[in-house]
Each structure stands twice: as C-alpha cells, then as structure tokens.
Amino acid sequence: MDFVNVALRIKPIHKNYLFDENANTSCLKIISKEPPVVLAVDRLKTYDFDNIFTEEDNQETIYNECVKPLIKYVKEGYNCTVFAYGQTGTGKTYTIGTDPQVKDQNQLGLIPRTLNEVFEYNQNENLESEILLSFIEIYKEKVYDLLQNENNQPLLVKGMKAEGFRKEKVFNFRDATHFLNMGNKNRHIAGTKQNAQSSRSHAIFSIYCKVKHSGHETCAKLNLVDLAGCESVRKTGNKGSTFDEGVNINKGLLCIGQVMTALSDNSSYVPYRQSIITSILQDSLNKNNFVSLIACVSNYQDDTTETIQTLEFASRVKKVKSRPEVNKVVSQYKKDNPILFQNTRTAGTPFKRPQTPMRTPAKHSRMALMPLLSNKEQSSGSIASDQSSSLKSFGTSVMSGISAISSTSDVQQTLSPVIQKYMSKMEDSLIKKMEDSLMKKMEEIAKSTPCANWSDLQTEVRKIKTEIAQISSVTLSRKKATSSPIEERMSRAKKVLSYGNSANKTPDSDNTKDQVVNSFKVPDKLIDRKRNNVNVRHTLSISPIEPDQPRRSIRLSIKRLHGDIEPGDVTQKDKRRRLSKNGDIAFANGNLMTSQINVRKGVSDSSVCQPPVRRSIRLALKKTGEEESLEEEDLTLESSYLKIGGTSFLESTLKLKIKDNEILQKGKKKNDTCKDANKNNVLNVKATPAGKRLVKKSKNDSPYTAHTKVVFKSLSEGGQKELERLHYVGSKTAQQILSFRTVKGPIKNISDLKEIFGPKKFNTFVKKNFLKIELL
Numbered sequence: 069m070d071f072v073n074v075a076l077r078i079k080p081i082h083k084n085y086l087f088d089e090n091a092n093t094s095c096l097k098i099i100s101k102e103p104p105v106v107l108a109v110d111r112l113k114t115y116d117f118d119n120i121f122t123e124e125d126n127q128e129t130i131y132n133e134c135v136k137p138l139i140k141y142v143k144e145g146y147n148c149t150v151f152a153y154g155q156t157g158t159g160k161t162y163t164i165g166t167d168p169q170v171k172d173q174n175q176l177g178l179i180p181r182t183l184n185e186v187f188e189y190n191q192n193e194n195l196e197s198e199i200l201l202s203f204i205e206i207y208k209e210k211v212y213d214l215l216q217n218e219n220n221q222p223l224l225v226k227g228m229k230a231e232g233f234r235k236e237k238v239f240n241f242r243d244a245t246h247f248l249n250m251g252n253k254n255r256h257i258a259g260t261k262q263n264a265q266s267s268r269s270h271a272i273f274s275i276y277c278k279v280k281h282s283g284h285e286t287c288a289k290l291n292l293v294d295l296a297g298c299e300s301v302r303k304t305g306n307k308g309s310t311f312d313e314g315v316n317i318n319k320g321l322l323c324i325g326q327v328m329t330a331l332s333d334n335s336s337y338v339p340y341r342q343s344i345i346t347s348i349l350q351d352s353l354n355k356n357n358f359v360s361l362i363a364c365v366s367n368y369q370d371d372t373t374e375t376i377q378t379l380e381f382a383s384r385v386k387k388v389k390s391r392p393e394v395n396k397v398v399s400q401y402k403k404d405n406p407i408l409f410q411n412t413r414t415a416g417t418p419f420k421r422p423q424t425p426m427r428t429p430a431k432h433s434r435m436a437l438m439p440l441l442s443n444k445e446q447s448s449g450s451i452a453s454d455q456s457s458s459l460k461s462f463g464t465s466v467m468s469g470i471s472a473i474s475s476t477s478d479v480q481q482t483l484s485p486v487i488q489k490y491m492s493k494m495e496d497s498l499i500k501k502m503e504d505s506l507m508k509k510m511e512e513i514a515k516s517t518p519c520a521n522w523s524d525l526q527t528e529v530r531k532i533k534t535e536i537a538q539i540s541s542v543t544l545s546r547k548k549a550t551s552s553p554i555e556e557r558m559s560r561a562k563k564v565l566s567y568g569n570s571a572n573k574t575p576d577s578d579n580t581k582d583q584v585v586n587s588f589k590v591p592d593k594l595i596d597r598k599r600n601n602v603n604v605r606h607t608l609s610i611s612p613i614e615p616d617q618p619r620r621s622i623r624l625s626i627k628r629l630h631g632d633i634e635p636g637d638v639t640q641k642d643k644r645r646r647l648s649k650n651g652d653i654a655f656a657n658g659n660l661m662t663s664q665i666n667v668r669k670g671v672s673d674s675s676v677c678q679p680p681v682r683r684s685i686r687l688a689l690k691k692t693g694e695e696e697s698l699e700e701e702d703l704t705l706e707s708s709y710l711k712i713g714g715t716s717f718l719e720s721t722l723k724l725k726i727k728d729n730e731i732l733q734k735g736k737k738k739n740d741t742c743k744d745a746n747k748n749n750v751l752n753v754k755a756t757p758a759g760k761r762l763v764k765k766s767k768n769d770s771p772y773t774a775h776t777k778v779v780f781k782s783l784s785e786g787g788q789k790e791l792e793r794l795h796y797v798g799s800k801t802a803q804q805i806l807s808f809r810t811v812k813g814p815i816k817n818i819s820d821l822k823e824i825f826g827p828k829k830f831n832t833f834v835k836k837n838f839l840k841i842e843l844l
C-alpha cells in the first residue's frame with residue numbers, strides 16, 4: 069500500500085432506476101481493472117486510481133484494501149486517515165460505517181471492522197497498548213462532541229482547534245461499538261431529495277493507540293472521516309436550514325479540495341485554517357501521514373458533473389506525495405537515541421521535516437581527519453620525549469587520514485562534479501599537510517639525532533611514506549598525474565645517490581650527471597661569478613624539500629656538530645655564508661656517501677640563491693676587474709647523503725677550482741683559508757667558526773674521516789661551549805673533559821676518551837656523534 073491510497077467506489081445502481089432509460093447510460097466506463105483506469109465518458113478523460121470498486125466489491129474487500137494495512141502502521145506510531153468523499157447519497161456513510169447496527173454483518177462498514185481488527189491485532193501481537201476513542205462532527209462550522217449525550221452545545225474552538233471533547237478509553241470491541249453507536253445517534257441527519265438519511269455534517273471517528281514498545285512508546289491515531297456529501301441545491305431542493313447546511317458543507321469540502329491541491333502542488337502554504345474541518349484535520353491531512361481516500365461516485369449520467377468533480381478531487385489527492393513519520397516517542401528515549409529518532413515529532417504540533425544537510429565526504433573526511441590533525445599537533449610537541457613512539461602514533465594518524473581519503477574517493481563518484489572538484493582540492497591540501505607533517509617530524513628527529521632505535525624509526529617512516537605514496541597515486545591517478553611531489557624528490561635523490569656510488573656508474577653516467585645537475589639547478593649567478601674570475605669554492609646545501617634552501621634539520625645538525633652557526637642566525641645571507649663554511653662534511657646514519665660531479669660549462673638555472681662570496685674576494689675582483697672563462701673541469705659538485713629513516717637528505721658542495729692563483733694572492737694574501745686552498749688547488753673553507761680551529765683535510769680524506777677529525781679536534785682543543793655542541797656532551801661532561809685536559813694534557817687517543825666517559829658511555833658517545841672508532 070502506498071502512503072497515499074486512492075480508491076474509487078462506484079455506487080451500485082438502485083433498483084428503482086433499473087427501468088429508467090437514463091440509468092442504463094453510465095457516465096463512467098472502467099477501461100481496465102489492472103491497472104485500475106476509469107473513463108469519464110462525457111469528457112473522454114481517463115483517471116487512474118489504486119483501486120476501483122464496483123457493485124461486485126463488498127465492504128470486506130474495501131476494508132481489506134483500504135484500511136486493514138493501516139492498522140499495523142498505527143501501532144507503529146504513524147498517524148493514518150481514511151476519508152470518504154463524494155456526492156451526497158453515493159454511499160460514504162455506508163462505506164465508513166458509522167452505524168454498527170446493521171442487520172447483515174456483511175454490510176458492516178469500515179469503523180466496526182477497524183475496531184475489531186485493532187483489538188485482535190493487540191492480542192495477536194501481544195502488545196501492551198491503550199485504546200481511546202473520540203467521535204466528533206462538524207456541523208455548520210461548529211464542532212460537536214458526539215460522545216456527550218447530556219450536552220448538545222458545540223465545543224469551544226480556540227485558534228481553529230476544538231477543545232474539550234471526550235476521549236473514551238475502551239478495552240474491547242463491545243465497548244467500542246457502544247460508543248460508536250452512541251455517537252452515530254447524536255449525528256445531524258436530515259432527509260433530502262437525494263438521500264433519505266443524508267448526513268448534514270462531517271463526522272470524524274478517531275481511534276488513539278498508545279503502544280508500549282521495548283524502550284519507547286508510540287502514540288498515533290487513526291481517523292475515519294465521513295465527509296458530508298457535496299450537493300447541488302438544484303438536485304437536493306434544499307431550502308431554509310438544509311440550504312444553509314448545504315452551503316457550509318460545500319464550503320468545507322471546497323477547503324478540503326484546496327488543501328489537497330496545495331499538498332499535491334507541493335505548495336509552501338497549505339490553507340488549513342480556512343475552515344474548521346481542514347483545521348481539525350490538519351494533523352491528518354498532511355504529508356506525514358498515511359492517507360486513504362475512498363471517492364464515492366454515482367454512475368448515473370445525471371450525476372456526471374458531480375462524479376467528474378469527485379474524480380478530479382481524487383486525482384488531486386493521488387498526486388500528494390506523502391512521507392509518513394513516526395508520530396510520538398517518549399522524550400527520554402528520544403534523548404537517549406537522538407540519531408535514531410531525528411525525524412520523529414511530537415503529536416499535535418505542526419511538524420516541519422528537518423532539512424538534513426547534505427553530508428559531503430569532504431566534511432566526513434575532515435571529521436575523520438580531526439584526530440589526525442590534533443594528533444599531529446600533539447605529537448609535534450612531545451617528540452623530544454619519545455621519538456619512536458610519537459612517530460608510530462603519527463604514522464597511525466596518517467593511516468587514519470589515508471583511510472578517510474580512500475573512503476571519500478569511492479563516495480566522490482556519486483557526487484556532482486562541483487563537489488568532486490572541491491573534494492579533490494581538499495584531498496590535495498590534506499596530502500600536502502601529511503607530507504609536511506612527515507617532513508616536520510623528520511626535522512625533529514634530525515634535530516635531536518641520533519635516535520636510540522634507528523631500525524624502529526626506519527620501519528615507521530617507510531610505512532608512512534608508502535601510505536602517502538599510495539594516496540598520492542589514488543588521488544593523482546584521477547588527475548592523470550605521474551607521481552607525488554615527495555616521490556619525485558625521492559627519485560631525484562636516488563639518481564644522485566646511484567651516481568655518487570661508483571659501483572653503480574653506468575656508461576651513460578654523463579647524462580645522469582646532467583640530469584642531476586639540472587634537477588638541482590645551479591644558479592646562473594654562480595656561473596657568472598666564475599666567469600668574472602672568482603676563484604672561489606661555493607657550497608650549495610640542497611634539501612629534499614627546497615632545492616635552493618637547505619633544510620633546517622641539516623643546518624641544525626651541522627650547527628650542533630661543528631658549532632659554526634650561532635643560535636641567533638638572523639639573515640638568510642648570514643645563514644648561507646655560515647653554511648658555506650660547512651664544507652664538504654656530510655654524515656648519516658652510520659653510512660656516509662659522497663659523489664663528485666664535474667659540472668659542465670653553461671649550466672643555467674633560475675634559482676635566486678645568491679652565492680656567498682667573501683667580501684674580501686669580491687673586493688679583490690673589483691680591483692682587478694679581470695674576467696676568466698669557465699672551463700668544463702673547473703666546477704665540481706660534491707654530493708653527500710644524510711640518510712634518516714627512509715628519507716635521504718642531500719647535501720651538495722659545489723667547488724670551483726682555482727685557476728688564477730695570482731688574483732687570489734692579491735685579494736687573499738693574509739687569509740689563512742686561501743693559503744690552504746692554494747696548496748690543495750681547491751679553496752677549502754672549513755667548518756670552524758673563524759677558520760681558527762681549522763682541521764687540515766687532505767684531498768684523499770673521506771668526509772667521515774674529516775668529520776671524525778673535527779670532532780676529535782673539538783674534544784682535545786675546544787672550550788666549554790664547543791664541547792657542549794657535541795652530541796651526548798652536556799655541561800657536566802664538558803667540565804669533566806676540561807678537567808681531564810688540565811690534569812693530563814690534551815686528549816690523544818681512545819683510551820683517554822674511555823677514561824673520561826667510561827666504557828659504556830663512550831660507546832654511546834661514538835654512536836651519537838657518528839664516529840668510527842678506528843679513525844680516532
């Protein structure tokens with residue numbers, strides 16, 4: 069059964085009309101019974117309904133089709149309304165069955181049958197319920213309580229709502245029929261030309277069902293409405309009081325018609341308050357109820373106009389799109405289950421269906437990612453305490469974000485292109501955020517290197533990276549993108565790495581070299597300087613994130629190890645200048661790799677990085693004003709790798725071989741650094757604050773050896789501050805070292821260090837400072 073069920077009941081031809089010529093000419097013709105379609109012969113217009121009942125269909129059939137299915141819904145808490153509409157004398161009262169005292173039980177109407185079913189249903193389903201009845205009529209726009217014998221006065225109507233009518237509690241069918249009978253006797257009935265016992269009022273018989281379900285209680289009502297018949301004064305011949313009744317009846321019916329028109333047109337305004345009948349039926353004639361209309365018509369040709377009018381009304385009702393909802397739920401239960409009952413309403417109050425906001429996966433994903441973001445924020449603060457565990461939790465957060473994004477990807481396909489576009493943008497930003505977070509985390513780790521458990525960290529980072537790569541591929545595959553930015557960077561880094569490793573060198577290594585060099589974009593300005601005879605070694609620090617800007621993590625690591633960057637490094641220029649001193653020292657998780665690449669002449673780039681050339685050299689150049697062309701072999705790029713977890717940080721050093729010693733001599737006569745550089749034919753700027761604690765580095769020294777030398781030099785000659793810059797050396801240990809040096813002289817070998825640290829701490833010191841014992 070539909071939410072709105074419309075049935076047509078054609079009254080059988082009365083025996084009195086059987087010999088009437090006109091009576092044989094029917095105004096309606098049933099074209100088909102399945103689906104039920106009827107033709108208005110005069111108009112040549114067809115109407116389709118849910119059911120068409122003819123004289124062959126008895127009361128039981130109509131009950132079974134139009135009312136019986138509703139009993140279940142009423143028990144579940146849905147309001148239901150059954151009403152009979154039609155011309156006077158067409159059998160509305162007969163169908164609704166306001167009179168239970170019929171001789172033939174087959175003639176019993178819908179009300180007694182419904183009452184019988186209600187009690188039977190309770191018994192069968194073992195439901196704990198309470199049944200109440202009310203019976204009112206609207207006569208001449210006044211409301212009468214048909215269950216009040218003693219008082220024949222109309223009820224008080226406030227705000228178009230009747231007040232004070234009785235609701236009788238009934239426990240069985242017998243009690244119920246008693247009240248039905250009582251009410252029926254109190255109805256306003258009068259004889260007209262068309263109906264000897266014409267109902268002069270609209271009657272509403274209501275059955276209220278309160279049912280206790282497990283955990284909640286529903287209360288719904290079933291209205292059975294016998295509308296007064298629309299009548300034509302010409303046919304009824306009404307005069308005086310019955311004429312007034314007819315006018316009021318027709319007015320009420322007209323208003324019902326307008327309400328139905330508004331509902332079927334989906335109009336925002338429904339004129340319930342134009343008449344008392346529509347006002348009283350407001351909570352029944354709306355889209356939140358099950359509605360069953362039985363349109364009663366006469367098949368006589370003489371009644372064609374009224375019949376077609378009824379057909380039109382019925383077809384309007386059929387257009388109403390109803391969406392029934394549970395009527396009432398006990399508040400506490402509702403409170404406990406807000407989601408389950410978000411669409412429920414309280415009985416008696418006009419209900420506005422809540423406009424459920426469209427739930428976009430973007431929001432969903434945003435909500436799902438909330439823990440990720442908050443987790444990220446939290447974890448960034450607590451990294452120092454437990455790097456491994458925080459990285460793990462960060463990884464878990466990333467996973468949750470990934471799953472949210474993956475789920476949204478599926479949902480996206482069902483959404484409009486605009487929303488898809490929006491979501492796609494959001495996904496991008498989320499991936500970017502995740503990448504940034506990962507990088508930030510890496511920085512944190514690098515900052516506080518080394519970590520106690522590298523293998524754990526490596527596994528975690530690898531996992532996160534794989535997952536990020538997966539999302540990138542999921543997201544970017546839609547955009548036909550090749551790889552994520554992080555993947556690109558990684559692959560670029562891998563290229564350099566493989567090139568740097570001599571074992572991996574291939575015959576076309578020159579091409580690789582070019583690619584690598586191009587990928588890291590050596591600045592044009594640097595080449596220009598060389599052309600201007602600047603014989604200077606320049607260091608480029610290239611991070612996996614920004615090719616023209618070294619990662620802070622690397623800078624900080626270098627700073628901590630070599631102490632050549634002051635904590636308050638302010639300007640970018642200063643940073644670069646200081647970084648340039650860091651020379652070619654690179655370190656990693658016990659694996660240090662270097663590569664030397666000859667940079668071809670003419671390598672160009674749009675990078676904005678200013679080469680940090682010492683002022684003295686620039687002045688010297690200014691004096692000479694000489695220019696020198698750049699030879700292919702002059703410029704050397706040294707690349708070294710810092711490997712942290714699964715991510716490689718690239719540190720590259722660009723060296724320009726000195727060609728013109730004379731120019732340098734002029735400009736850098738008193739410069740120790742330049743002297744050293746001249747010796748080795750390479751300008752070496754070492755990683756010491758002012759070049760004072762310069763450690764001589766032979767050309768064949770591996771960066772690891774050089775680094776070990778620097779650390780050892782710091783240990784044997786460094787002051788308190790310099791010592792504290794070393795990993796695993798705090799103020800206490802620094803003082804111990806200084807005391808040792810005062811008493812026993814400079815530190816010479818491992819045994820001295822072991823004596824200072826103790827055998828256990830010594831191992832940790834070596835590990836944390838990336839030292840190799842055999843080099844000490």
Ligand SMILES: Nc1ncnc2c1ncn2[C@@H]1O[C@H](COP(=O)(O)OP(=O)(O)OP(=O)(O)O)[C@@H](O)[C@H]1O
Binds near residue numbers: 123161266298
């Ligand atoms: N389907 C039917 N089968 C047998 N008798 C019917 C049928 N329909 C109506 N009747 C008879 O027609 C007469 C008028 O019916 P009824 O009073 O129900 O009409 P009505 O539409 O309620 O008229 P009104 O609007 O004036 O009250 C009654 O005597 C009723 O028994």
